[in-house]
Amino acid sequence: MAPPPDWIAVDWGTSRLRAWAMGADGRPLAGAESGEGMGRLAPDGFEPALLRLAGPWLPAARGPVPVMACGMVGSRQGWVEAPYRAVPCAPLGAGFARAPAQDARLAVHVVPGLRQDRPPDVMRGEETQIAGVLAGDTGFDGVVCLPGTHTKWAHLSAGEVVSFTSCMTGELFDLLSRVSVLRHTLGGGWEDAAFAEGVGETLARPERLMTQLFALRAASLLGRLAPDAARARLSGLLIGAELAATRPWWLGRRVVVVGAEALSAIYLRALGLQGVAAERRDGRAMTLAGLAAARAMLAEGVA
Amino acid sequence: MAPPPDWIAVDWGTSRLRAWAMGADGRPLAGAESGEGMGRLAPDGFEPALLRLAGPWLPAARGPVPVMACGMVGSRQGWVEAPYRAVPCAPLGAGFARAPAQDARLAVHVVPGLRQDRPPDVMRGEETQIAGVLAGDTGFDGVVCLPGTHTKWAHLSAGEVVSFTSCMTGELFDLLSRVSVLRHTLGGGWEDAAFAEGVGETLARPERLMTQLFALRAASLLGRLAPDAARARLSGLLIGAELAATRPWWLGRRVVVVGAEALSAIYLRALGLQGVAAERRDGRAMTLAGLAAARAMLAEGVA
Numbered sequence: 138m139a140p141p142p143d144w145i146a147v148d149w150g151t152s153r154l155r156a157w158a159m160g161a162d163g164r165p166l167a168g169a170e171s172g173e174g175m176g177r178l179a180p181d182g183f184e185p186a187l188l189r190l191a192g193p194w195l196p197a198a199r200g201p202v203p204v205m206a207c208g209m210v211g212s213r214q215g216w217v218e219a220p221y222r223a224v225p226c227a228p229l230g231a232g233f234a235r236a237p238a239q240d241a242r243l244a245v246h247v248v249p250g251l252r253q254d255r256p257p258d259v260m261r262g263e264e265t266q267i268a269g270v271l272a273g274d275t276g277f278d279g280v281v282c283l284p285g286t287h288t289k290w291a292h293l294s295a296g297e298v299v300s301f302t303s304c305m306t307g308e309l310f311d312l313l314s315r316v317s318v319l320r321h322t323l324g325g326g327w328e329d330a331a332f333a334e335g336v337g338e339t340l341a342r343p344e345r346l347m348t349q350l351f352a353l354r355a356a357s358l359l360g361r362l363a364p365d366a367a368r369a370r371l372s373g374l375l376i377g378a379e380l381a382a383t384r385p386w387w388l389g390r391r392v393v394v395v396g397a398e399a400l401s402a403i404y405l406r407a408l409g410l411q412g413v414a415a416e417r418r419d420g421r422a423m424t425l426a427g428l429a430a431a432r433a434m435l436a437e438g439v440a
Numbered sequence: 441m442a443p444p445p446d447w448i449a450v451d452w453g454t455s456r457l458r459a460w461a462m463g464a465d466g467r468p469l470a471g472a473e474s475g476e477g478m479g480r481l482a483p484d485g486f487e488p489a490l491l492r493l494a495g496p497w498l499p500a501a502r503g504p505v506p507v508m509a510c511g512m513v514g515s516r517q518g519w520v521e522a523p524y525r526a527v528p529c530a531p532l533g534a535g536f537a538r539a540p541a542q543d544a545r546l547a548v549h550v551v552p553g554l555r556q557d558r559p560p561d562v563m564r565g566e567e568t569q570i571a572g573v574l575a576g577d578t579g580f581d582g583v584v585c586l587p588g589t590h591t592k593w594a595h596l597s598a599g600e601v602v603s604f605t606s607c608m609t610g611e612l613f614d615l616l617s618r619v620s621v622l623r624h625t626l627g628g629g630w631e632d633a634a635f636a637e638g639v640g641e642t643l644a645r646p647e648r649l650m651t652q653l654f655a656l657r658a659a660s661l662l663g664r665l666a667p668d669a670a671r672a673r674l675s676g677l678l679i680g681a682e683l684a685a686t687r688p689w690w691l692g693r694r695v696v697v698v699g700a701e702a703l704s705a706i707y708l709r710a711l712g713l714q715g716v717a718a719e720r721r722d723g724r725a726m727t728l729a730g731l732a733a734a735r736a737m738l739a740e741g742v743a
Contacts, residue, residue: 256651257659287621287654288703304652305620312615319589319607343647348559351590356560376741381647 143350145202146428147212147245148421150262151176154186154423158311160196163429168193175209175216183216184238184419187245201244204429205434207234208262211247221252228268229431240367248431251298258303263289265431269423271296272430275352281392282408282415284400286311288379290386295299302386304379307400310372313350322357323371324364331366335373336380336407342383348373371408376407387413397418405417443498445469447506449731450490450548451724452513453565454479457489458724459647461497470497478512478519483512487518487541490548504547506545509539511565514550522582524555524562527601531571532734551734554601561606565727566592567700570735572726574599575733582694585711587703589614591682593689605689606683610703613675616653625660626674627667632709633667638676639683641708646684652677679710699723700743 142158146165146388149155149402154172157165165285173186187204211219211234220236229248247330250261270281275296283289286308300410313319339346353371356362362370392408392415394401401417407413445461449468454459455477477488490507498505503686514522514537532551539548553564557650568588573584578599585591589611593606616622642649656674659665665673683690695718697704704720711718728730 158734183719252658252662254662257655257662257664259658259661296463302651303658305648305653308620309653312619316615316619317611326684329665344651344687346649347607347609347678347682347685350608351610355555355562355606358562359555359557361560373572375650378647379650384647414510 142194142202144432145191145203146425147206148424149181149206149208149298150174151209155211156190156231195242197386201242203432204243204245205431206245207265207428208250210435211249211261217247218286219247221250224253224301227297229262230436246435258301260289265427266423267291267298268430269394269426272426275323280386282392282394282404284396302383304382306375306379307397310375318354322354323368327365328369328414332369332373333410335370336377336410338376341375343378345376346374359401380407393418443495445505447735448494449510449728450507451727452509452511452517453477454512459493478571493546504545506540507546507548508734509548510551510568510731513627514552515564522550522552524553527554527556527603530566530600532737549738554732556604561604563592568730569726570594570601570728571733572697573721575729583689585697587699587706587707589719593686604684607685609678609682613678621657625657626671629668631669631672635672635676636713638673641685642680644679644727649677649681683710696721698726
């Protein structure tokens with residue numbers, strides 16, 4: 138029998154639910170995940186979904202176990218709305234929202250996302266990973282890039298998120314490669330030279346994105362572009378356009394890329410081509426470090 | 441009983457099949473359409489699909505009726521492959537492909553598409569509409585813009601297509617508005633000021649497209665963008681980026697927009713904002729005029 142957890146960490150996105158039983162030393166004792174993301178759940182579905190993963194970790198007779206959750210679980214369509222906090226602000230702060238759990242063994246606290254009023258932008262979940270970066274490097278001054286469906290670039294200084302911006306690069310790549318006419322053209326492999334060329338083209342001439350997308354299809358029909366090169370080139374064209382849009386964020390600044398290994402490697406490569414030696418932090422590790430920081434704030438009565 | 445047609449005109453795209461019984465005077469006597477586009481048909485499905493529409497027009501005892509067809513019906517996955525002709529060339533020329541019809545009442549000729557080798561590009565169907573523009577204005581020198589799923593811009597001079605380029609603007613708008621996270625944000629209406637602002641932004645700063653897409657979602661979540669304005673702004677951002685990519689095509693040239701009324705109006709408006717007084721031709725009328733020109737070439741033994 139595993140020891141009972143000191144607390145439970147939850148990363149609850151639109152499509153996935155991930156939970157970890159955490160020890161008092163801040164390390165995970167056990168982990169579990171399911172496809173019961175926020176997007177599939179009605180309001181009364183959240184507690185049963187959480188108990189399906191975390192139920193086995195909960196001791197029968199003891200006070201409630203703190204659960205620290207981040208992500209879309211705190212959106213208006215989530216378990217409880219955790220209203221956005223406005224930047225500039227620390228990534229974590231007062232105002233964890235208490236989700237209405239019925240089971241007396243659960244005390245669920247949801248980390249709010251961040252909002253920016255001008256230009257309008259929002260994040261939910263990434264603020265916790267940013268807190269994880271700061272937890273390991275309290276003096277960090279620079280930019281955190283969090284690649285994903287909606288990649289975020291956040292400028293951090295003096296422990297605060299000063300500003301941030303979002304690019305739909307991941308979602309565009311997914312739609313173009315899976316649903317658009319380009320699906321006939323792309324292979325499953327990769328060719329680094331084609332990626333690098335794509336990055337360079339749209340970074341230098343971002344307007345070319347609009348004509349270069351169909352050109353992938355045309356070049357393939359004319360037998361001039363192999364499927365794996367086409368896939369890498371599409372990724373390069375989109376990330377090059379993203380780097381053109383976010384140039385003020387990464388140019389001349391310290392950059393840390395937070396995410397899963399394969400996707401982070403692509404961003405590190407694209408930044409490396411511009412002479413930016415970005416660092417990498419593991420996405421899951423930063424989520425856990427950020428939730429641990431939230432847990433500590435709760436214990437200290439700060440939040 | 442209607443008189444038998446002199447010939448039959450067919451516009452056979454990926455998703456729609458349209459046919460017209462044509463009189464000797466070049467006017468349609470009747471028309472019909474179905475959803476049996478190229479994308480849904482196996483090789484042996486084309487002839488039955490055509491007969492379902494055109495069968496009632498075919499006289500029982502007479503020689504074969506010429507059928508002039510354009511569009512994806514001539515692709516490798518179509519009824520018969522009509523290999524691309526390379527620009528620079530006239531939009532129509534030698535090399536109509538004969539489709540293998542079993543019914544002795546049909547003599548089906550498929551108009552080839554055009555290809556460009558550098559930079560790689562292809563079109564199928566638009567070459568016929570371009571021929572329709574030239575049929576009504578043999579001395580046309582300028583640019584034809586054909587908005588659609590994959591919008592084409594073609595430079596015409598001395599009766600030839602000199603070069604062309606394609607933008608996936610229509611498909612991007614469809615995917616973003618119907619499938620992406622923006623589907624929650626867009627209304628069904630329109631707001632011209634939001635459209636014009638979007639056009640101006642990405643035309644001036646095309647790299648902003650990558651950040652402005654998610655900003656639509658964020659502004660909506662923060663209560664700062666109404667659904668109808670969001671729809672018009674998305675269209676404007678995409679068309680502004682297209683105009684940035686195609687600036688050498690439309691700047692200082694005579695421009696004719698060929699297409700359906702509503703979509704053409706959007707392009708005319710965007711071009712008008714740049715001081716370009718583009719003319720408009722109806723898409724269906726140009727298809728019929730182009731197919732009539734192909735029919736005349738066949739009768740004269742040119743093709």
